[in-house]
Amino acid sequence: MTHPFFADIAPVQYEGPDSDNPLAFRHYNPDEVVMGKRMEDHLRFAVAYWHSFAWEGGDPFGGQTFQRPWYPQDAVENAKVKADVAFDMFDILGAPYFCWHDADIRPEGDSFAESFDRFQGVIDYFEDKMSTRKTKLLWGTANMFGHRRWMAGASTNPDPDVFAYAAATVKMCMDATHRLGGENYVLWGGREGYETLLNTDLGQELDHMGRFLNMVVEYKHKIGFKGTILVEPKPQEPSKHQYDFDAATCIGFLRKYGLENEVKLNLEQGHAILAGHSFEHEIAVATAEGMLGSIDMNRNDYQSGWDTDQFPNNVPEVALAYYHILKSGGFTTGGTNFDAKLRRQSLDAEDLIAGHIGGMDICARGLKAAAAMLEDGGLEKALADRYAGWATPEAKAMLDSDFDSIFARVHGGEIAPEPRSGRQEQLENYVNRFV
Template identity: 50%
Template structure:
């Protein structure tokens, strides 16, 4: 990307391209750690992190909550018609993308184009806006990280979409997925995401769970087949979340989704898009859900945000905890990267943050947090004793009877014979504090 995209009007006047100024800078509209061209190992920061901005929170969410309407008055919401507002929103989005300097963006179908109950109108409007987005991508060099369909907001989906007990609703959901897949292919998207916002149940009293899960698998299979038939070569991604809005959602966490995909033979085409706030809502850490997905070869992409430990819901705050970002990047680096996935900021500025610059400041902070996390994680893996310590802890499985057990060559009788010959095992410290201190040591280095 070169110069910022400016459409019919400038929506973020007074803010230019965000520069890298280094840790000593006090300029809130500059990067302190994210230097896109800086080499970390054999890749640049931009190649490692593959940052994306989400369309929905950044340009559609005005700060409303259950207790009141939105607090931000977006100038792109001023035009009189839904299509005119959508076009203005797109201009604002591409201006923001290019001024911030991210290479990617993500969208739901009805973020980009107005929704409509009439199928022909919905499809026509989406195609028109996709055409505009393609022109702006060509003009700016921006790319689409992934597309998706919003199958949770409309009242028709109150009982789910692919798992709905009414076949007519399942068929209507397919309309949106089909259109969103076509949009993703047209825009060169590398991935396509399914977030089952209402794929679950509110009560087991009125639910046939196995039947709904079977229907979910059939729906995903049909989507995969259609996507491949129109030339989509990227990853299909499922984004786990345990609950909210439903009492229980079927894609509860990484382990649940991995088991579901393998049960239904979908693990060759589908991977996981892990969101930090969803992981913590399921009772895990962000790093845990990443590690589970990665261990199965199914970590495809990341929604970068954080929750609030004092709140029991999905607050979608911008990431700022360096322990989280270091832990995440350790998982990513150990698996060799995220491509064709990336780090999408599925996060929203706080309801009280109402200035145009706040959207930039929030993204700058998130990008810096992950850039610093990348630097620290890389140093831990290449300069510190961390990996050697981890390997040594399991050294008894690298040779002799331990290796034979790991290879499936020993049964319980063999294990008993070994135990009889070696007596009570020696106590081995887990050295947890040493690992934690090592992370801190590298985290505070300049």
């Protein structure tokens, strides 16, 4: 069924860069072919259920600002209204995918069994809607950070009963993701970290987290889930010391616990900034190790220093992110999830559509710029020139030699290096030609 929340908003169409229609795509043309593939198939956009429908407009200093027809969100019938509105929006945007946490889509019950039953009812409702819609499930996940039971972590909790509750919750969410044809399953350890070492056995917590993730992989194979298991790095929020700080930290963790061939990364732009990195850095780290799975696209307010989850609006940042994604071969099961929310003063249904239109257009511009740079080859040529010395027989042989032989060459005057320019400004100017 449809709901009147979006009653006056027509499906969004591509009208080209000269359009002045605020509810039209100016750059995102799903059927446009870029590097031999449709734009929609490159970008694989997903709508985040939590920000678009579950978030009520609060911030650390004030509560709800939005008034939505599916509030209060503690009523089962309202969960169905929320689903009606969500699938209407997916249709309006032509969104190929969506994503959810369990807590976004069902009201919390008085027991796990009651929460489970409510969750199953909504999954039934989703399955019925998806049977007649284009939109598929990019990934599901479990919210194991919001409720007070998770205040000391989920898999890393000092209480084994909380570990058990987490395992049951993830099983429930993995089963639902599998049932709905989800292409990935994500774990973000929102409270997997610590506030103080005075009450923390760090080694034991990491071992429990490693065992938990191995259980996830074991269960994936048991039920025949063909999607990708993803972990999502994030620093400092909300735990002071997150165990999943950034891409490199997560890759090291996965290798330690023998998971490097089973689990990939879901990287978020805002999390990269909080870790002191750029988004392109995190993507490049993951692609260098063959461990990029999917991305959450958003942006932070650079003045606030916090994870503000705004819609992307910076074409150069987005272009460089997609440059590394395209260079590595593009997405397989992953995609571009808009982990982005309206500002708390953006009250209207139209604002929700406009935010996604803007984000999709920015990503389309970034994708086309990235493709143009790759096809032009300027950055690749600059890299090849800079590292050309390592292609010589002498340099290759040096990597198989030892310090004594290298010392002899340098001491004998055979080697006397002179620094060469990194040409950073010229390369930045090159990028600016495309964005």
